[in-house]
Amino acid sequence: MKYQLIIWILLMQSCIQLNSQTQEERMSMKTPAENQWLIEDLLKKWENNKRYSLEVLEAMPEEHYDFAPAKGMKSFREQASHIASGFNFQLKKSGLPALPAVKDKSKAAMIASYTEIFDALIQNLKNYQADKLKEEASMWYGSSTKLRMLNLMDNHLAHHRGQMIVYLRMKGIKAPSYVGW
Numbered sequence: 001m002k003y004q005l006i007i008w009i010l011l012m013q014s015c016i017q018l019n020s021q022t023q024e025e026r027m028s029m030k031t032p033a034e035n036q037w038l039i040e041d042l043l044k045k046w047e048n049n050k051r052y053s054l055e056v057l058e059a060m061p062e063e064h065y066d067f068a069p070a071k072g073m074k075s076f077r078e079q080a081s082h083i084a085s086g087f088n089f090q091l092k093k094s095g096l097p098a099l100p101a102v103k104d105k106s107k108a109a110m111i112a113s114y115t116e117i118f119d120a121l122i123q124n125l126k127n128y129q130a131d132k133l134k135e136e137a138s139m140w141y142g143s144s145t146k147l148r149m150l151n152l153m154d155n156h157l158a159h160h161r162g163q164m165i166v167y168l169r170m171k172g173i174k175a176p177s178y179v180g181w
Contacts, residue, residue, distance in 0.1 A: 035130035042150060043125050048179045049157060050118035053083075055176035056164050057114060062107035064171050076167045080110055083160045084117055090139075090153050091121075 060067075060076055068075040074082060084102035100120060102113040133147035144152070165175045 035133075038130045038133060038147070039125060039128055043122060045154060046118065046122050046125060049154065050114075050122065052176065052179035053114055053118070053157065053161055054111060055179070056161055056168070057107070057111050059168055059173055059176055060107070060164070060171070061173075064167075064173075065107055065110070067167055067171060069167065069170055074163075076164055077110065079160045079164050079167070080114070083157055084113065086156050087117060087121070087153055090149050090156075 057080060065077040066075045068078075081102050088101065100113065100116045102110065102117065133150075134145050136143050136145055137149065139149070168175045
């Protein structure tokens with residue numbers, strides 16, 4: 001029992017040390033080529049985000065794009081526009097190329113805009129060097145690495161896309177199956 005406790009304590013200390021380093025610090029210990037796996041993971045994440053987001057947009061009939069669950073809440077269309085606007089805001093501040101603006105006049109235009117936006121983001125990532133992900137950019141919430149900004153964009157997308165899924169269910173529409181990593 002005494003040895004199990006010692007092993008457990010040593011394992012916990014190792015975990016604490018590993019977690020005390022930021023992802024940027026762990027990246028700086030490797031050569032750029034050794035960090036290129038980050039780009040591959042980000043590409044997989046954003047390709048899946050594209051697929052899932054387009055499935056959500058496609059699932060809602062156009063006549064319900066202006067549906068909002070209650071007064072003062074964003075409609076389905078406004079949620080979709082808000083996501084894309086957030087992408088552009090984050091990328092502009094990060095020094096990455098801006099994405100195409102969302103066209104929210106019709107369901108078809110929204111889907112075309114999302115396709116264009118995700119394709120541009122994915123293409124930018126394909127041409128990106130992993131060591132640039134640790135570069136800092138000044139944001140309204142403080143300094144942020146480009147990697148953190150991409151992760152915040154993913155979080156923002158998941159948050160509002162999740163709301164859109166609730167809207168689908170409120171309309172009695174089967175939501176698409178989740179597409180993750």
